[in-house]
Amino acid sequence: MNYWLVKSEPEAYSWADFTRETSTDWTGVRNYQARNNLQAMQPGDLVLFYHSVSEKAVVGVAIVHAAAAPDATAEAGSPWVAVHLRPHEALARPVPLAALKAEARLSQLALLRQSRLSVTPVRPEEFDLVLELGAG
């Protein structure tokens, strides 16, 4: 099992929107590196859900429900893919970007090293630590 992080601007699509829908196709990724990460996701993988821009915090955990398939919002024949995600659990306390940056053990976190990439891998120990930080 692998771990990931996806970013979303809460004004565009928030954790609340996600849980209201009960599942979603993670469409709209138009960056090759991010697409490669989407393609590597397998059902059961866990995905940190990060609110960018206005909130800048990890707010929940999603689970990959279906592996990558062509992105229905992209032109037919285009290389873009989407995975199907379902909410797994909300964090008791959102973990702000500042807290991620302040934690030395997260210094290699892909989110911090490549802040513009919208889908990034997360190491198992990093994932566990973020969950600890977000526990009640």
Added chain:
DNA sequence: GCCAACGTTGGC
């Protein structure tokens, strides 16, 4: 609102 990072486009 500004700007750094970085991906893309297009002229040469």
Added chain:
DNA sequence: GCCAACGTTGGC
């Protein structure tokens, strides 16, 4: 194939 110009993302 190089690189300048430009657009976008996202933190501050």
